[in-house]
Amino acid sequence: MDLKAAGRQAAEDGVPLREIVAAAIPDDAVRKRVLALIEGYEAAQLDALRAEHEARHEFVADLLQGRAERLAERAEHFGLRLAESYTVAVASGVTGDLPRIIEEALTARFGSHNVLVAVRDGLLACVAPATLTAALGEFTYHVRTRFPEGWRVGVGRPHRGPGGVVTSFREAANALELADRLGLRPAVVKAADLLVFPVLLRDREAIEDLVTTVLSPLLQARGGAEPLLETLEAIFAAQGNQAAAARRLGISTRAVTYRLERIRRLTGFAPDDPTQRFTLETAVLGARLLDWPPRG
Template sequence: MDDVLARVSEATGVPADLLGGYLSVLAATAATGRLPGRAEVDDLKVCGALAAERGIPLRVLADACLHAAELTAGGAFGAVRRSMAAFAEGYEAAQLTAIRKEEEGRRAFVDDLLWGRADARRAEHFGLRLAEAYMATVVKADRALAAEDPLIRRIEQALVARFGSHNILVAARDGLLVCVAPGSLGAAGGEFVHHVRSALPSFRAGVGRPHAGPGGIVTSYQEAANAIELGERLGLRPQVLKASDLLVFPVLLRDRSAIVDLVSTVLGPLTTTRGGPEPLLETLEAIFASQGNHTAAARRLGISARTITYRLERVRRLTGFSPTDPTQRFTLETAVLGARLLEWPAQPLT
C-alpha cells in the first residue's frame, strides 16, 4: 500500500496524508466486497476539507482517486464512488465555510467603511483604493434589503465585469443598497441604477459627490442618503437625485430659526384661508416646477388653468408676494421649500 500511495502522490501532487485512508478503504473493499461505512466516510470528508484548505483543486483530488483505483485490485469501484462523494462533500463544505467567513468579513468591512473606520489593507482586499476620490450611490427600495440578498451579488458581478474588481463595491446598509465607485468612473453609478431599475419595481436613488479617502466615502454616502430623504420630504419627482443639485437645502436647514421666521412671515397668512394652506402651497410648487406656465401647472395638479390663476391671486392678496415678480418669486419659492423641509403645516413651526 505504501508503494501505491507514493506513486499516486508523486503522479498527482496530492499529499500522501490525504490518501492513506482512501487506499485502506479500497483495500478493504477489494478483500471483502464491503463498501465503506459511516466512520470511513466521515474520515474521507475530513480529508476533502483539508484538501480545500490547502488549495488542492477538486479535479486533482478526483484524478488521484481514480489513479489509485487503477493501481489496486479490481472490484473496488463501488468504494471509489462512495469515497469520491465523501471527498467532494467535505471539500464543498470547506468552501462554503470559507465563503461565509468572507461574507462576514465583507459585512464588517462595509460597516467600518461607512463609519470611516476602514484601513487601506482591508479596503484593497475588497477592491477599493482609498487614496482615490470615491462617490456613493444609494438606493431605497419599497422593501428593506438585507446583506445576504442575492440581488447584491448579482449587481456587483455585473458591475465588476464591466469596470473591474478594484473599482466597485456593492453592499447593503441599514436596509439601503449602496454602490461605492471611484469618482473618475461617472458611468458606474448610472450602470448601478440601470441594474436596480431592471430588478426592483419601485425605488428612489441618491447620488453623493466624489470625496477622497475613507472619510470621503462616508461623506458621499451621507449626501446620497440625505438626497433620498429630501426627495421624500419635498415630494420631488425625479427618481434619481444628485446631492450636487440639492446643496441649497442644507444651507436652508443650517439656520433653522431663520427659515422658521421666513415661513411664518411669508406663508403664515395662508392658514386663514378656507381649506387651509395646503392647496395654495401645492399650487405654488406646481407653478415653480412649471417655470410659471399656468397650463402646465394645471395639468400637473389635474385642475383648470383658471383655478391656478385664482389661487395665485389669493396667495398674492394674503401674503403680499406675487410669483410673477422675480424678487418676490424667489422669496416665495424659498419659503415653500422651507415649509416642506419643516413639514409645515402638518408640524407646527418651532
Template sequence: MAISELPADLLAGHGQRLADHAATGRLPDRHALDTYRAAGTRAAELGVPLRTLVDAALAAGENLPGVLPALRKAVSALMEGYEAAQLAAIRNEEEARREFVDDLLQGRAERLAERAEHFGLRLAESYVVAVARGLHTADHGAHEGAGGRHDDARGLHGAPGLRGDARGRPAREGDLGDRDRDRTGGRDWGRIERDLIARFGSHNVLVAVRDGLLVCVAPATLPAAVGEFTHHVRARFPPGWRVGIGRAHRGPGGVVTSYREAAQALELADGLRLTIDVVKAADLLVFPVLLRDRSAIEDLVNSVLSPLLEARGGHEPLLETLEAIFAAHGNQTAAARRLKVSPRAVTYRLERIRRLTGFSPDDPTQRFTLETAVLGARLLGWPPTG
C-alpha cells in the same frame, strides 16, 4: 499540481486501508472516514487542487482488486472535508467583507486602507456612493401602503444610522429582519451585485445592504457604474424605489461623506415631495444650507406663509399652486396642467396668495422669497400636525 507534489503525510494510511479492504472486505470505519475528511479539509487549506487529491486517492488502489467500495467511501469523505473547508473560507470572506463595509460606511479607520486593497478598493482615490430605497418585490407591494415606499421617520440633518443588534454591534446581512428583507427585495440585490461585477470587475464596485438601503460604492472615474446600478434597480423592481447619489469625495472619509449625502438626498426628496426616482446630492446643495439655520428658515416660513392658514379651503391648494408655478417657471397654463385645473383657477389662487401674504410670484424679489418659504415649509413639515 502533480500527485508527487502532495505533502507526504496528507493521505497517510490510505494505501494500508485499501490493502486491508482487499484482504478482508471491511469498509473504512468512522474513525477512518473522519481522517479522510480531515485530509480533505487540510488539502483545501493548503490549496491542493481537488482533482489532484482525488487522483492520488484513486492511484493508491490501481493494483488492488475489489477496492472500489472502499475507494468510493474514501473519496466521498475527502470531498466532504474539502467542500466544508471551501464553504468555511467563503463564509469567512463574506463576514470579513461585511465587517469592512460596516467600518467603511461608519468611518472607523482601523486598517481600512489595508483591508480595502484586499477587496480591490484603492481608498486614496475618489469614490461616489449611490443608495437605493423602497426595493420591494411585486408581491410585497400590497403591504407597503399607497405609494409602495417605506418612509422612515428620520430627521433631515444626517444619514440614517446603521442598525445594530441588542449588543450594539452593526447589523449583518444575515441579521436582517423581514422588514429589511422586503425593503431590499429579498435576494435581488445579490443579482445586481453579480451583474455589476461581471461588467466592471470586483475591484471597481462594492455592493452591500445596510439598514434597508442598497449601497453601491464606485470610483468617481467610473460614472457608468452608478448609472448601471440605477438601471438594474429600475429593471428589477416595481415603482416605489428611489436612488440617491452622493458627490465624489476622496479617501475613506470621502466614502462616508458621499454615503451620508446620498442618504440625505433621499430624505430631502421625501420632504420636498419630489416625484423623480433619482436624486443627486449635487442638485440639492441649497437645502442643507437652508436647514443649517433652522430658526431663520422657520421664521421665514411663519412670516410669509402663516396667512395662508386662514384661507378658505385650507392652505394646501395654495402651496401646491405655488410649487406648480415655480416648477413651470411662471407659466400659468403649464402650472394649470400640472394641477389639473383651469388656468383661471390658477390666476384666482395666485391673487388670493398675493392678498393674504403680500407677496407675488410675478415680482422677482418676492418670487425668490416665496419659493424659499415654500421649500422651507416642505422641509420642515409645516404646518405641524397634531
C-alpha cells in the same frame, strides 16, 4: 478513449465532477476514497468563500460607518484603493434577497475590486470609484427593474479617502430624506442638486421667520394653505407656465390664475415678479423642510 477530451466535454455539458469520477473509476473502494477527497475539498472551498463574503460585508459596513480600524489594510485585501475618490448611491425600498442579486450582477460586470454593495441603515448602498460612473448607472438600472414601486435612489458627491466614502453615503441618504420631505418627483436625486437645502437649515431661526412672515397669511384662505402651497410649487416647477402648472395639478388654468391672485392678495407677493418670486420660492421650500403648516 481520450479522457482529457471526455472530461472537457463533460464540463461543457455541465456534468457534475462526482458523476464523472463515479463513471471513470469502477472500483468501489477507490471511488469512495476519491469522492471523499472531493467532498472535503469542495467543503473547504465553500467555507473559504463564505468567510471571504462575510469579511467583505463586514468591511463595507465598517467603511460606511466610518470605523477606521485597519481600513486601508483591509481594503488592500479586496483590491481597493481608498486614496481614490469614491461616490456612494443608496436605494430605499430594499426587500428580501435583492441586495445579493444586485451585488452579484454588479460584481460580475465591474469586478469585486471596483464595486461594494451592502445594506446600511435600511438602505442598499453601492460604493464605486468616482471615475466609474457606469457602475452607479447600472446600480440604478437594477433598482428600477427589481425594486417594488416606491423606490428611490440618492446619489452623494464624490469624495476622497475612507472619510469621503462616509461623507458621500450620508449625502446620498440625506438626499433621499430631503426628496421625501419636499415631495420631489424624480426617482433619482443627487446631493449636488440639493445643496441649497442644508444651507437653509443651518439657520433654522431665519428660515422659520421667513416662512411665518411670508406664508402665514395663506392660513386664512378657504381650504387652508396647502392648496396654495401646491400651486406655488407647480408654478415654480413649470417656470411660471400656468397651463403646465394646471396640468401638473389636475385643475383648470382659470383655477390656477385664481389661486395665484389669491396668494398675491393675501401675502403681498407675486410669483411673476423676479424678486418676489425668489422670496416666495425660498419660503415654500422652507415650509416643506419645516413641515409647515403643522398638521392637526
